[in-house]
Amino acid sequence: MAVITMREALNQAMREEMRRDEGVFLMGEEVAAYQGAYKVSKGLLEEFGDKRVVDSPITELGFAGLGVGAAMVGLRPIIEFMTFNFSILATDQIINSAAKMRYMSGGQFKIPIVFRGPNGSAFQVSSQHSQALESWYAHFPGLKVVMPSTPADAKGLLKSAIRDDDPVIFLEQERMYGNKGEVPDGEDFLVPLGRADVKREGTDCTVVARSLAVPLALKAAEELEKQGVSVEVIDPRTIRPLDIETIVNSVKKTNRLVVAEESHAFCGVGAEISAQVMERAFDYLDAPVKRLSGADAPMPYAKNLERLALPDAERIIEAVREVAYLE
Amino acid sequence: RPDDYVLTSYRDHGHALVMGTSPDEVMAELFGRAGGCSAGKGGSMHLFDADKHFLGGHGIVGGQIPLATGVAFATKYRGTDQATLVFFGEAAVNQGAFHESLNMAQLWKLPCVYICENNQYGMGTSLKRAMSLSDVSQKACGYGMESEFVDGMDVLAVRAAVGRAVERARKEYLPSLIEIRTYRFMGHSMSDPGHYRTRAEIERYQERDPIKVFGDSLRRKGVLDDEGLKQIEARVREEVERSVQFADSSPEPAPEELFTDIYANPIQRQ
Numbered sequence: 001m002a003v004i005t006m007r008e009a010l011n012q013a014m015r016e017e018m019r020r021d022e023g024v025f026l027m028g029e030e031v032a033a034y035q036g037a038y039k040v041s042k043g044l045l046e047e048f049g050d051k052r053v054v055d056s057p058i059t060e061l062g063f064a065g066l067g068v069g070a071a072m073v074g075l076r077p078i079i080e081f082m083t084f085n086f087s088i089l090a091t092d093q094i095i096n097s098a099a100k101m102r103y104m105s106g107g108q109f110k111i112p113i114v115f116r117g118p119n120g121s122a123f124q125v126s127s128q129h130s131q132a133l134e135s136w137y138a139h140f141p142g143l144k145v146v147m148p149s150t151p152a153d154a155k156g157l158l159k160s161a162i163r164d165d166d167p168v169i170f171l172e173q174e175r176m177y178g179n180k181g182e183v184p185d186g187e188d189f190l191v192p193l194g195r196a197d198v199k200r201e202g203t204d205c206t207v208v209a210r211s212l213a214v215p216l217a218l219k220a221a222e223e224l225e226k227q228g229v230s231v232e233v234i235d236p237r238t239i240r241p242l243d244i245e246t247i248v249n250s251v252k253k254t255n256r257l258v259v260a261e262e263s264h265a266f267c268g269v270g271a272e273i274s275a276q277v278m279e280r281a282f283d284y285l286d287a288p289v290k291r292l293s294g295a296d297a298p299m300p301y302a303k304n305l306e307r308l309a310l311p312d313a314e315r316i317i318e319a320v321r322e323v324a325y326l327e
Numbered sequence: 328r329p330d331d332y333v334l335t336s337y338r339d340h341g342h343a344l345v346m347g348t349s350p351d352e353v354m355a356e357l358f359g360r361a362g363g364c365s366a367g368k369g370g371s372m373h374l375f376d377a378d379k380h381f382l383g384g385h386g387i388v389g390g391q392i393p394l395a396t397g398v399a400f401a402t403k404y405r406g407t408d409q410a411t412l413v414f415f416g417e418a419a420v421n422q423g424a425f426h427e428s429l430n431m432a433q434l435w436k437l438p439c440v441y442i443c444e445n446n447q448y449g450m451g452t453s454l455k456r457a458m459s460l461s462d463v464s465q466k467a468c469g470y471g472m473e474s475e476f477v478d479g480m481d482v483l484a485v486r487a488a489v490g491r492a493v494e495r496a497r498k499e500y501l502p503s504l505i506e507i508r509t510y511r512f513m514g515h516s517m518s519d520p521g522h523y524r525t526r527a528e529i530e531r532y533q534e535r536d537p538i539k540v541f542g543d544s545l546r547r548k549g550v551l552d553d554e555g556l557k558q559i560e561a562r563v564r565e566e567v568e569r570s571v572q573f574a575d576s577s578p579e580p581a582p583e584e585l586f587t588d589i590y591a592n593p594i595q596r597q
Contacts (some may be wrong), residue, residue, distance in 0.1 A: 025404070051404065057434070062393050062427025069397020072382055073332070075404060077397075092424075096387050097394060105375035105383065106366025107588035141589050165591035194594030241594045 028080030064090035099142030156191025337372035339384030362577030389422030418449025438496035479509030
């Protein structure tokens with residue numbers, strides 16, 4: 001197994017799938033000549049040429065819709081949003097076209113498209129460039145929503161997403177592009193969509209975390225172990241469809257649940273997980289579910305305020321101690 | 328050509344029929360029945376027929392324009408000489424989707440024919456009250472695209488103009504914009520009170536009804552006589568009635584259809 005960055009893992013996934021299938025192409029802002037705003041598409045133009053690695057104008061609604069149209073007639077587009085903040089301009093085509101085309105045509109079309117790019121906060125880029133939009137997209141039947149937290153998951157899940165016949169919203173995290181991890185060798189390495197991963201086993205409290213919150217939860221779990229608290233960390237990896245069984249089974253064992261997330265709490269994925277756990281495992285809970293989410297405020301610019309707006313390991317530790325009645 | 332593609336707005340019944348979708352399936356779709364061309368899930372606004380290359384009926388004004396641009400991108404990607412034709416009303420021209428698509432199509436030389444059916448009203452708002460430059464065909468200038476204005480009441484003129492654009496798409500991979508000036512005789516929908524225009528205006532245009540005008544011209548040229556026209560009308564009426572019977576006898580979709588066709592690859596769990 002090689003140790004590579006998340007950025008390299010994503011690059012490998014696209015490169016391998018483009019070699020495997022002529023119908024896969026990459027389109028987005030600065031993906032070709034510039035080599036990607038975050039270098040995720042580095043070297044792809046050289047290998048595949050400008051027919052398959054296409055620099056688009058800044059026209060998110062247009063190229064998102066173009067991708068859906070190309071998918072309707074059998075190509076497999078990867079549409080990169082430089083950040084998912086800009087996908088807001090394209091939501092009409094993602095939600096009204098991609099998510100519903102199969103259904104409203106009575107099953108006549110497959111829409112094998114991946115919309116990918118960084119989601120969530122970056123480094124002091126303020127309100128319009130720091131939004132975590134997973135709950136928006138996860139709301140709609142017809143879409144699949146994926147959020148990897150390790151290089152191995154990033155590669156295996158992106159390869160699965162490209163091979164999948166449905167529209168997949170693939171949410172990366174700019175702060176994590178440089179994170180390193182072991183990635184299994186071989187072009188056949190896939191991680192299935194729709195399956196959670198237990199990142200760390202434990203017995204006293206379950207922490208469900210995704211994307212940026214996963215390494216924070218693992219750090220918190222390490223610290224809590226020293227304090228005699230055994231934490232199980234679950235990464236759903238796919239938000240829709242959600243592998244709620246794995247989460248519920250864990251809660252039945254630990255009897256406590258904390259959800260850590262970067263996004264706002266209101267109408268968020270943490271709220272959904274809390275509700276489903278209450279519906280399915282109410283009698284197993286020894287404490288109310290605790291959510292640790294991003295602040296209910298637009299993201300500020302100032303470094304100290306930005307830090308306050310995001311979850312961190314310390315506050316996950318506090319949350320676990322609270323539901324374990326140790327505070 | 329049967330391998331060309333067509334997309335349109337929610338005003339899609341005629342386009343589906345022209346592409347070869349059977350009137351039975353179109354009518355059953357309007358009735359919300361399982362025998363409809365979208366299995367009763369799309370309805371009036373979302374007729375689809377993949378086999379006939381009719382890629383729908385789309386309900387968001389202008390939403391089909393980027394989709395068609397993508398279909399044209401795909402045919403060029405594969406190196407075929409298929410053309411993609413996309414229809415939209417003049418109100419869609421004010422949407423960003425229209426302008427973003429024309430820019431990409433000319434920039435990348437995509438074989439797409441953009442056809443504006445300008446019926447002069449976006450719901451109840453006249454073109455003059457909604458568009459600063461109301462000469463739609465001129466919008467192509469901003470993108471360096473070929474364009475043409477054609478009288479939409481003249482069937483053969485429309486056919487010739489679209490034919491030229493399709494040839495351009497096939498041979499040169501170049502897009503075109505065609506403005507077809509026409510008129511909407513009926514209301515926008517079944518709940519349209521029609522207060523925004525006069526009866527006299529409607530009647531003035533009804534005299535130029537393209538079906539009537541084309542029929543008159545065929546008669547003048549001796550292609551058809553009164554008897555021939557009557558036969559066509561009778562055949563159409565019979566076909567409509569048969570399709571209503573088909574739709575009436577087609578079953579409603581089964582309750583479990585509520586949850587089918589959401590995903591092509593549903594996630595299976597043990």
